[in-house]
Amino acid sequence: GAVVSQHPSRVICKSGTSVKIECRSLDFQATTMFWYRQFPKQSLMLMATSNEGSKATYEQGVEKDKFLINHASLTLSTLTVTSAHPEDSSFYICSAREHNRDQFGYTFGSGTRLTVV
């Protein structure tokens, strides 16, 4: 089955630093990947849609200069949280969309727990 690998699974960083999260589709090509964040006991909120070779599409209220998304290849998308602050602490999850399946699959990564201290 389709596998999406997300790294790191957990990261602690100091306020003001930047953190990069990687999302890789291991056995399929993903022209589109999605980035979500989840606060404790809340739903997954879509942050942005990442398209290979083009600029990401950000949801309303998400700062594109703060959450940099790069989708340089068909198997890799990265999310960089720039100048992180404690309020950016959250659970970040990526998902990749397969094109060559009859039933569209959105495969999710295992998530990244970001703690900004």
Add this chain to the structure above:
Amino acid sequence: DQQVKQNSPSLSVQEGRISILNCDYTNSMFDYFLWYKKYPAEGPTFLISISSIKDKNEDGRFTVFLNKSAKHLSLHIVPSQPGDSAVYFCAASEGRGNKLVFGAGTILRVKS
């Protein structure tokens, strides 16, 4: 404005009985619906989906029912097992393959 709503934060069911998780949506453009299971600190795992051209889809112990007129869908798990205990998210999209909108989730606890 929550387009996908799961009004029950939690549900507790006895092992072997049926679990029914409910989901309502407001966007009439949604035509593809999915259910995911999620454990803490992990990504969601796909369970089952349904297209708006159907009203029922079954896969093993899992059945999803869609009532388009009521803008309501439900996930039935029969028989429920302790391993089913997790958070269940309902999600919807306008068109297959487009971005998903998630509900707030329902915590299911299956007691043995």
